[in-house]
Amino acid sequence: MIxxxxxxxxxxxxxxxxxxxxxxxxxxxxxxxxxEVQEIQTxxxxxxxxxxxxxxxxxxxxxxxxxxxxxxxxxxxxLQGATDVYAFFQSEYPKGGWTTVTAVKAKTxxxxxxxxxxxxxxxxxxxxxxxxKSQIIITSSPKNANVVAPSKK
Numbered sequence: 001m002i003x004x005x006x007x008x009x010x011x012x013x014x015x016x017x018x019x020x021x022x023x024x025x026x027x028x029x030x031x032x033x034x035x036e037v038q039e040i041q042t043x044x045x046x047x048x049x050x051x052x053x054x055x056x057x058x059x060x061x062x063x064x065x066x067x068x069x070x071x072x073x074x075x076x077x078x079l080q081g082a083t084d085v086y087a088f089f090q091s092e093y094p095k096g097g098w099t100t101v102t103a104v105k106a107k108t109x110x111x112x113x114x115x116x117x118x119x120x121x122x123x124x125x126x127x128x129x130x131x132x133k134s135q136i137i138i139t140s141s142p143k144n145a146n147v148v149a150p151s152k153k
Contacts, residue, residue: 046068055077093120
């Protein structure tokens with residue numbers, strides 16, 4: 001029979017284990033081999049490469065369309081720290097024909113690129129304890145979107 005003292009120790013341990021397991025399995029990023037995940041992400045984001053091992057969080061992303069014509073927001077967890085991710089985008093996007101408009105390295109780093117009639121804004125923040133090393137938010141939109149400001153009444 002389990003003593004009351006043992007029960008007091010086991011119960012919180014089981015609760016914390018269940019909580020950690022739930023956190024580790026939350027989100028709906030693509031699954032499969034690394035090459036399969038890369039293929040899915042390339043189909044979604046087109047010519048916008050991601051750092052090695054990065055995964056799109058489908059539950060937090062809004063991707064309309066796919067390939068080089070997608071618009072919306074892709075939230076991505078990265079295995080590298082924010083400094084390495086920043087360096088990746090600074091290096092790789094110009095190689096793909098993207099022009100750097102703005103680059104700010106800070107606690108929340110921001111990069112803005114254009115290519116043809118598209119604009120990509122990339123935010124990079126450090127990850128949380130027990131989570132990804134950094135999180136990337138990519139917002140893609142047409143460069144000259146016809147935005148109308150709300151009228152004052």
